Amino acid sequence: MKISAVLIVKNESSCLEKCLKTLNGFDEIIVCDTGSEDNTIEIAKKFTDKVFDDFKWCDNFSKARNHALGKATGDWILSIDADEELLNTVEDIKKVVAIAEEKNVKAVDVIQISGRNTNPFPRLFKKCPEVHWNGAIHNHLSVVGGIKSDIKIRYDYSEAHKLDPDRTLRILKKEVAERPDCGREKYYLGREYWYRKDYITAIYWFDEYLMISKWMPEKADAYLYVARCYWALKKGDTARNYCLQALNINANFKEALRFMGELSWEVNRKRWNEFSELADNTGVLFDRTNKPKPVEPKEPIEVCFLVYQRPQRVPDILRQLKVQTLQNFKVNIWNNSGVELDVSDFPQDKIKVINSEENLGSKVRFKLAKQTTGNPIIFFDDDENLDTNFIEYNYNEYLKFGSKCILGWFARTFSKESYWDSIGAKYGEKVDYVGTGGMILDREIIDKEPLLQNIPKPFKKVEDLYLCYLARMNHGMEMIKIEPTCSILVDDKDQYKSIDKEGAFKELRTKGWELLRERNRKQDACYWDERYKNGNSGVGSYGDWLKFKLEEIKKIKGVSSILDVGCGDLNTGTQVASLFPKSTYLGLDISKTALQQAKERKLDKRFSFKLMEDSVFSYPSDLVLCLDVLWHINREKDYNDLLKSLKKSWKKHLFLTAHKEDYVNENTASHVKIREFDPIYFSKDYKKYLIPVGDKNIYLYHFSK
Numbered sequence: 001m002k003i004s005a006v007l008i009v010k011n012e013s014s015c016l017e018k019c020l021k022t023l024n025g026f027d028e029i030i031v032c033d034t035g036s037e038d039n040t041i042e043i044a045k046k047f048t049d050k051v052f053d054d055f056k057w058c059d060n061f062s063k064a065r066n067h068a069l070g071k072a073t074g075d076w077i078l079s080i081d082a083d084e085e086l087l088n089t090v091e092d093i094k095k096v097v098a099i100a101e102e103k104n105v106k107a108v109d110v111i112q113i114s115g116r117n118t119n120p121f122p123r124l125f126k127k128c129p130e131v132h133w134n135g136a137i138h139n140h141l142s143v144v145g146g147i148k149s150d151i152k153i154r155y156d157y158s159e160a161h162k163l164d165p166d167r168t169l170r171i172l173k174k175e176v177a178e179r180p181d182c183g184r185e186k187y188y189l190g191r192e193y194w195y196r197k198d199y200i201t202a203i204y205w206f207d208e209y210l211m212i213s214k215w216m217p218e219k220a221d222a223y224l225y226v227a228r229c230y231w232a233l234k235k236g237d238t239a240r241n242y243c244l245q246a247l248n249i250n251a252n253f254k255e256a257l258r259f260m261g262e263l264s265w266e267v268n269r270k271r272w273n274e275f276s277e278l279a280d281n282t283g284v285l286f287d288r289t290n291k292p293k294p295v296e297p298k299e300p301i302e303v304c305f306l307v308y309q310r311p312q313r314v315p316d317i318l319r320q321l322k323v324q325t326l327q328n329f330k331v332n333i334w335n336n337s338g339v340e341l342d343v344s345d346f347p348q349d350k351i352k353v354i355n356s357e358e359n360l361g362s363k364v365r366f367k368l369a370k371q372t373t374g375n376p377i378i379f380f381d382d383d384e385n386l387d388t389n390f391i392e393y394n395y396n397e398y399l400k401f402g403s404k405c406i407l408g409w410f411a412r413t414f415s416k417e418s419y420w421d422s423i424g425a426k427y428g429e430k431v432d433y434v435g436t437g438g439m440i441l442d443r444e445i446i447d448k449e450p451l452l453q454n455i456p457k458p459f460k461k462v463e464d465l466y467l468c469y470l471a472r473m474n475h476g477m478e479m480i481k482i483e484p485t486c487s488i489l490v491d492d493k494d495q496y497k498s499i500d501k502e503g504a505f506k507e508l509r510t511k512g513w514e515l516l517r518e519r520n521r522k523q524d525a526c527y528w529d530e531r532y533k534n535g536n537s538g539v540g541s542y543g544d545w546l547k548f549k550l551e552e553i554k555k556i557k558g559v560s561s562i563l564d565v566g567c568g569d570l571n572t573g574t575q576v577a578s579l580f581p582k583s584t585y586l587g588l589d590i591s592k593t594a595l596q597q598a599k600e601r602k603l604d605k606r607f608s609f610k611l612m613e614d615s616v617f618s619y620p621s622d623l624v625l626c627l628d629v630l631w632h633i634n635r636e637k638d639y640n641d642l643l644k645s646l647k648k649s650w651k652k653h654l655f656l657t658a659h660k661e662d663y664v665n666e667n668t669a670s671h672v673k674i675r676e677f678d679p680i681y682f683s684k685d686y687k688k689y690l691i692p693v694g695d696k697n698i699y700l701y702h703f704s705k
Helices: 016-021 040-043 059-069 090-103 159-163 166-179 184-195 197-208 216-232 236-249 253-261 265-276 311-322 362-370 388-400 446-450 463-475 501-510 516-534 543-553 571-579 592-599 636-649
Strands: 001-008 029-033 076-079 085-086 107-114 119-127 148-154 299-308 327-333 351-355 379-381 384-386 404-407 411-414 438-441 477-482 486-488 560-567 584-589 605-609 621-626 650-659 686-690 698-702
Touching: 001 059, 001 090, 016 040, 016 085, 029 040, 029 059, 040 090, 059 076, 076 090, 090 107, 090 119, 090 148, 090 159, 119 148, 166 184, 184 197, 184 216, 197 216, 216 236, 216 253, 236 253, 253 265, 299 311, 299 362, 299 388, 311 327, 311 384, 327 362, 362 379, 362 446, 388 404, 388 438, 404 463, 411 477, 411 516, 446 463, 463 477, 463 501, 516 636, 543 571, 543 650, 543 698, 560 571, 560 636, 571 584, 571 621, 584 592, 592 605, 605 636, 636 650
Parallel strands: 001 029, 001 076, 107 148, 299 327, 299 379, 327 351, 404 477, 560 584, 560 621, 584 605, 621 650
Antiparallel strands: 076 119, 085 148, 107 119, 379 438, 384 486, 404 438, 650 698, 686 698
């Protein structure tokens, strides 16, 4: 009996080798690459000679999986992804296959493990014409699992998800638009909006699903999600009603019983929790209650906080620490309050208190941390109430992102030359700033950076800014946003409310603190500099593409000034300027190479050029061009800033290009990101023309005033 392992992959260099090492002993391994731009294919070839790259990605996982399935020659197939690991041997699988053959079944359920979720799913199946994959995403086999097994596959996180974070949402929206009567996709679309905390939209799609679905395990799960949405919207009565609907379908639904306890007053909560302990999850869609044992750290985690105006909170904080799901930690307190702290109810071998008569401010976090020996170190403030998984969650995030990152929940990115002009971040995003009142970091920077023990005077009260500056500029560390597992007590007792953070921020900038926006812009400029050294602006600036644009632009009148955003090699700009010989022309571009080449052309005085050093600008002009630029803006803030700048820069006419609304992004290159463009942002008065060349998926928009 020949067993094949089959994978579809794309840009999976961060995890593929780990997966393939677990497939040792299979008769063949099939790897179908759908468009990698990293060294995924090279890694795959170390383990198998059956690596294929003949499938063009089309936002449909079933088509890709079925294509890969067609390459396999085995009698039975194990379908596994690059970010997964097989926890059994091939001999275990052959024993299960023998039983399946004996019972004449075509598919076997394996146990999928993802965090605390476990669920059976047919991933081991017989190769025959009637067994294939269905569904563009969250795909499923055409047959159900005939028998269960103890074969386990563990899911891990893949860095490839960051390259196209909206992929799942995009595919699901397309599916429900094309097939309005579909059910399963509406459930998953609701779940996708739940993950994004768009609870109103999530409720809409779950309700759409519930009106047509007949599959009870999934219906119960949908009711529970709706209940959680209403709870998040502070509508407790409605949340309870939906949770009861889930239990009406399946009284063994442990997660729903626990949530009813969470939704209930104290008098009823205990009884609901007792019910949940009796439930066995028979018939549930996903078992999210089987929480794995926490990963125990090799050495104690150091938990550090300062006390100044809230000494009365210490007993509460210590009680919260005593019930943490992970207990291998030590507590370190720097007491600035002048009051003896009550720590009598906490294990004395796990706590250290340093009393200081002088209030030395928040900079003493680093002095406190220096006196510890464990790793990593968690800082929090005495105005925070800790969830029971506070330490476990932060430790797992530290393991996930690594020792070269400082992780925190008070996280910001500076968008302009001001401390106060900053924006938040999504989970996992790199940022400029992480507040020391909520972070976890490796102790290496504490031990090796002497300036943290003797912070210069201008920065003594802004130790958070100074740490972020040192971490990036002296130690090559990244700051990362993670989720909070605590809540904030608002009591108007914070220290140093009049701190001059703006002055400290500007002082650090003069010392060379490089912000993310500058680093990102340098990376972008480097790409385009190389592009223009050896090439041109691309097909959109030449031939039939350009001819079509010029035909529309030359129809307008009264142009005395032109702004060309992303002027590139000037082939488009010079020809547009020739249509309006009395106009001035200003070309903006991110590439110094492109602008230098433009200046070397020695055009007449009406031409000028500027380096687009920031995505925010204002050069009001009669005619503004932004041609073949939008899909080259990777970061959301830069994209939104560019739209704002375009909106305030055009006086009479704006021409820009954008992809069709239903265009599917098949290119995940580092310099390409396709978004859904909303023309109403600029004006209701616009025309759009489908450019009739190439793949015919790009519109030329003309806005006029």
